[in-house]
Amino acid sequence: MTKAPILSVDGLRVTFRARGRTVTALRDVGFSLQAGKTLALVGESGSGKSVTSLALLGLLPPNGAVAGGNAFYRSRNGETVDLAGLSARAFRKIRGREIAMIFQEPMSSLNPLFSIGEQIGEMLDLHEDLDAATRRRRIVEMLELVEIPAAASRLSSYPHELSGGMRQRVMIALALVCAPQLLIADEPTTALDVTVQAQILELMRRLQREMGMSILFITHDMGVVAEMADDVAVMYAGAVVEEAGVGELFAAPAHPYTRGLLASIPRPDRPEGERLKAIPGAVPPLFALPRGCAFAPRCSFALPACQRRVLLMEVAARHRAACIRAQEVLADA
Amino acid sequence: MPEPHSARPAGAAAETAAAAKTAAGEPLLSIRGLSKRYQTPRGTVHAVESVDLDIPRGSITGLVGESGSGKTTLGRTLLRLVEPSAGSIRFAGEDLTALSPRQMTAMRRRMQIIFQDPVSSLNPRLKVEHIVGEGLRAHGIGTRGERRDRVAALLEEVGLSADQMKRYPHEFSGGQRQRVGIARALALEPEFIVADESVSALDVSIQAQILNLLLDLRESRGLTMLFIAHDLSVVDYLCDRIAVMYLGRIVETGPARELVRAPAHPYARALLSAVPQPDPAAPRNREVLAGQIPSPLDPPSGCVFRTRCPRALQACAAAFPAPVAVGPGRFAHCINL
Numbered sequence: 001m002t003k004a005p006i007l008s009v010d011g012l013r014v015t016f017r018a019r020g021r022t023v024t025a026l027r028d029v030g031f032s033l034q035a036g037k038t039l040a041l042v043g044e045s046g047s048g049k050s051v052t053s054l055a056l057l058g059l060l061p062p063n064g065a066v067a068g069g070n071a072f073y074r075s076r077n078g079e080t081v082d083l084a085g086l087s088a089r090a091f092r093k094i095r096g097r098e099i100a101m102i103f104q105e106p107m108s109s110l111n112p113l114f115s116i117g118e119q120i121g122e123m124l125d126l127h128e129d130l131d132a133a134t135r136r137r138r139i140v141e142m143l144e145l146v147e148i149p150a151a152a153s154r155l156s157s158y159p160h161e162l163s164g165g166m167r168q169r170v171m172i173a174l175a176l177v178c179a180p181q182l183l184i185a186d187e188p189t190t191a192l193d194v195t196v197q198a199q200i201l202e203l204m205r206r207l208q209r210e211m212g213m214s215i216l217f218i219t220h221d222m223g224v225v226a227e228m229a230d231d232v233a234v235m236y237a238g239a240v241v242e243e244a245g246v247g248e249l250f251a252a253p254a255h256p257y258t259r260g261l262l263a264s265i266p267r268p269d270r271p272e273g274e275r276l277k278a279i280p281g282a283v284p285p286l287f288a289l290p291r292g293c294a295f296a297p298r299c300s301f302a303l304p305a306c307q308r309r310v311l312l313m314e315v316a317a318r319h320r321a322a323c324i325r326a327q328e329v330l331a332d333a
Numbered sequence: 334m335p336e337p338h339s340a341r342p343a344g345a346a347a348e349t350a351a352a353a354k355t356a357a358g359e360p361l362l363s364i365r366g367l368s369k370r371y372q373t374p375r376g377t378v379h380a381v382e383s384v385d386l387d388i389p390r391g392s393i394t395g396l397v398g399e400s401g402s403g404k405t406t407l408g409r410t411l412l413r414l415v416e417p418s419a420g421s422i423r424f425a426g427e428d429l430t431a432l433s434p435r436q437m438t439a440m441r442r443r444m445q446i447i448f449q450d451p452v453s454s455l456n457p458r459l460k461v462e463h464i465v466g467e468g469l470r471a472h473g474i475g476t477r478g479e480r481r482d483r484v485a486a487l488l489e490e491v492g493l494s495a496d497q498m499k500r501y502p503h504e505f506s507g508g509q510r511q512r513v514g515i516a517r518a519l520a521l522e523p524e525f526i527v528a529d530e531s532v533s534a535l536d537v538s539i540q541a542q543i544l545n546l547l548l549d550l551r552e553s554r555g556l557t558m559l560f561i562a563h564d565l566s567v568v569d570y571l572c573d574r575i576a577v578m579y580l581g582r583i584v585e586t587g588p589a590r591e592l593v594r595a596p597a598h599p600y601a602r603a604l605l606s607a608v609p610q611p612d613p614a615a616p617r618n619r620e621v622l623a624g625q626i627p628s629p630l631d632p633p634s635g636c637v638f639r640t641r642c643p644r645a646l647q648a649c650a651a652a653f654p655a656p657v658a659v660g661p662g663r664f665a666h667c668i669n670l
Binding site for chain 2: 044045163164165166193194195196197198199201202220221222223224225226227229246247250260261262263264265266267268270272275276277278279280282283
């Protein structure tokens with residue numbers, strides 16, 4: 001039995017004004033995240049995955065705006081809130097306590113002028129009123145939770161004194177201080193070395209188990225997707241083109257782009273001497289998207305009918321793809 | 334770990350790999366005891382320490398390691414873009430460290446480098462014709478018209494069109510800019526190319542295009558390459574041989590497939606087990622390393638990995654281990670394999 005999703009996005013549209021013209025960064029984003037699970041939002045540069053996360057937290061830059069669609073979030077007291085078009089004031093109640101976010105580069109979100117103890121303490125003060133001893137104990141507990149060695153002696157350390165992996169741990173501690181229901185993690189391990197990435201992914205899995213939070217995990221790395229996700233939404237040029245459970249997506253991709261993406265990755269079990277099947281061409285710029293399916297110019301399955309708008313359609317149970325030939329793509333596997 | 338496929342396609346790639354193996358007796362590049370140390374106010378940084386490495390003619394050798402392993406410094410030192418502190422570099426029978434600056438300039442035609450970031454390594458104010466033809470001009474090769482023809486041919490060889498030579502770098506996508514960087518490196522017909530993280534900044538669908546281009550060029554031109562990367566799946570795909578670095582030292586070398594499938598050195602094992610596999614059903618036998626890489630200002634005595642090694646013994650502190658043969662053409666620097 002599936003519970004109602006904690007986050008359900010449908011037809012989300014985001015536009016940016018730049019030099020007198022309007023660019024549509026998100027055309028049609030839809031996915032749902034089940035409570036306590038991890039949904040990976042995967043795509044290449046310019047696919048709109050980071051814009052999606054900013055829109056969900058009301059953090060779009062001043063020239064960007066939500067221009068359509070819904071993003072229904074179920075808050076901890078059971079209310080349903082539409083994050084699309086929420087006021088700045090209402091977002092302040094959501095961020096931190098309900099939904100928190102971690103980014104790729106911790107240096108840009110940690111304040112270099114304050115010690116890590118001060119920064120975690122400040123976050124605590126926003127939401128709770130604690131006496132000095134309890135406050136200090138809670139800060140140390142948070143640092144211990146993210147496995148920072150000798151946590152009590154680290155309170156007065158500054159971000160620049162920590163390694164990349166330790167900074168990412170501090171950022172996770174900051175995000176989790178208020179025990180949010182939903183964590184949005186935007187490429188949290190992309191800047192890290194692979195052995196450090198393994199430590200951080202392990203930490204995130206443990207914290208999710210212990211705290212029961214849901215994670216929207218944004219990444220371009222299909223290896224990380226395979227490892228972390230329960231469900232996957234694949235983005236291309238501002239739209240979700242496929243959504244499925246992780247096993248199904250890797251075993252039976254129904255959109256030609258997902259298939260091309262998977263065929264582009266060197267796998268350890270490929271036959272020796274076999275060449276990678278690269279996707280020809282490049283992602284079109286957002287201000288010059290083709291009509292209809294944006295992937296059609298690079299797609300070996302493309303037909304003239306692909307110039308018409310295509311929506312996400314059910315291709316199997318809990319598996320949707322935005323392709324008029326999805327059934328043939330599946331059959332061709 | 335899956336077994337290597339026994340039924341090998343009789344493709345050109347397999348033939349080239351076989352050719353690389355037969356030529357293994359006479360490496361194009363042979364490094365012995367190469368070190369690069371930097372003096373800083375806080376002490377001596379041991380960036381590269383006593384490295385031995387042979388790169389067989391016609392092969393692609395992968396150099397892998399994490400931040401601070403010294404792989405980029407090693408790549409630059411063996412081209413003498415950075416002067417070594419000690420050791421020898423034999424290239425096509427000549428000791429590069431013994432060459433005068435003038436002789437080195439002539440030698441540079443035969444060895445080129447491709448950088449990670451095509452944006453910052455291409456002069457934004459020059460047209461592609463000038464960028465690709467720069468080396469030809471500097472070495473006084475051909476007339477202007479001949480150089481233009483060469484640039485046109487080079488652009489087509491790397492999958493661009495000749496009429497794109499009139500454009501500026503910003504008019505190209507990331508993948509196309511990397512193709513321009515490759516065309517520039519090829520202009521002087523080098524035998525040897527160092528590719529330093531040349532596909533790391535690219536999206537995977539574009540990365541696959543560039544990897545296949547590098548394989549094509551190896552076949553058509555018989556190029557020898559050192560491919561420096563942190564992405565092990567990419568190295569496994571592209572390379573014939575792999576050398577794994579940690580804290581300035583090479584800890585294991587061997588044929589790519591064997592090394593990736595069954596790494597012997599404890600660091601190589603931890604590194605490879607940390608790579609997320611694009612297969613949700615894959616079993617995860619991860620050896621998560623504790624702690625962080627020590628500072629190259631103060632590397633541990635003896636084996637540099639011993640402070641994080643699950644198999645460390647007291648004897649590991651005595652000296653950096655000599656290479657131990659762990660298979661045909663495979664060596665690991667470890668006393669407790």
